[in-house]
Amino acid sequence: MAHSRLWRCAATAMLMMLAWNTVADGAESKIAPLDVTQIAPGVFVHFGRIALMNRENVGAIANVGFIVGTESVAVIDTGGSVREGRELRAAIRAHTNKPVRYVIDTHMHPDHVFGNAAFVGIGAEFVGHANLPRAMATHGPHYLESFRESMGSALMDEVRIVPPTITVSGTLDLDLGDRRLVLQAWPTAHSDNDLTVLDVASATLFAGDLLFVGHVPVIDGSILGWLKDLDGLGAVAAQRVVPGHGPLVTDWPHGMSDERRYLNCLVDELRAAIRGGVPMAQAVKSACAAESDRWALFPEYNIRNATAAFAELEWE
């Protein structure tokens, strides 16, 4: 008797699961799950391609992931398109039936948040830096427009700017059930809304774009602020660190040394150029040429970085 009730209960649960899948995840069921790697128990990462966002890679160039507790799941970044976001949901469903309770945006950039819309309407809270709402407001409309060229309308038409429902100043603890995440909002560095996520149980740090490995760092905040934040970031006791772009880092804080060297190079060379009266347009062309062979996408971003750094360092 007890047996049959148990069976009925299980059957009901299975039916509910099926219903959930067809109603809530209707679109998802046809979608191939994103390829993810379990880098620690309950910690999964999709390592994005080192590339610019385009139609072919559906914007899947950033590292995105999820962490599974005994009660719920936290997603860390949703990818560069709603399609990638749906594939990430499919990957989550392939590994757990626990609900997604938090969607954490590490910062405003399109390759990290364009997938947000795939997680709307499932009861999840969106979590971001206290500056994220403003950054989305001031940058979002431009992103929606400017990525049409490289991504195409089919991908871009469904992208929505989804602002956070929970914002973080300083630190915030989230509990996934026997699993504590420590979120930390950083002063302006890569952007003015960088947020990191530390999974205490596995000592895994999701650094967002405060850490680039292999992919040349991109400055959209403050180069001096970034160098300062690296000191604090290096002090985090992490056994492994997931960069925003590039492979997993297991030698922390040594794993940030390339990034630090590149940023210091820009600071040193551009300070010298400013002191010597070299005009911006000229100084940025040749800045840190010695670094060019050490990074992917160097031609795409180095002049931009040097320009932003020059404009900042001029006011020291």
Add this chain to the structure above:
Amino acid sequence: MHIMARTLCMAAGLAMLAAAGSANAVESANEPWPSLAASLFKDRPLLDGTGVIAIEMPARAEDAAIVPMTLRRTLAASDGRTVKAITVVIDENPSPVAAVFSFGDKANVSALSTRVRVNSYTDVHAVAELSDGHLYVVKTYVKAAGGCSAPAVKDAAEANAGLGEMRFRVFPAAAKAESAPREAQIMIRHPNNSGLQMDQITHLYIPAFFVDDLEVWQGDELVVGMKGGISIAQNPSLRFTFVPNGANFRVEATDTEKHAFKGSWPAAGM
């Protein structure tokens, strides 16, 4: 005479800025330049500016919020005319008139660099008004910045810090001669916020807030003036050549919220 010319120039500049706003509002999806030009210059003929002025910008805007731009006077020394003003129009920007630069009669400014915002793929036109009243136009084409570069302020919380602080610098002379041209740079700390965006915290549109007027003087002689719009980058910077007259420098600026900023510096050392 100077004062009158200056007042006229200011009035013209303001009219241009106002006209640009309305021109943009009725813009068609096609080439914006013909109607922009008609609206800004009242159908006065625009002659080919090759050999009069030149505009230099990178082929691609690397950082959309900080795109260097240089204007050069290429008019032959034998030409008796002078360049009175240059209007810079970034055709595809939300407010196309980036700035109207005016030049003093005696400072002999032959090159001027600043930084602008570039929103998308666009022609950039520079229209020079010469002392004989003729208009000459040159243009360049700038590809939009790739990736996640937006024409917005990078550190929004810090952008208002030190509002109006000025830095002025005269670069060391290349030649010893007293009359040799020199080069100087004025920078003013200002968010030069382009506005137009919805603030998701207050649900209000952030008003545009920018330096709309800046003048550099040597004593009583105007070196260069700028009527600026929202396409001028955060922390406006002007770098220019000039001929020293031995007088002290004075810079006066105002922004759209009527703040007045002033600074003075000793004469360029010979």
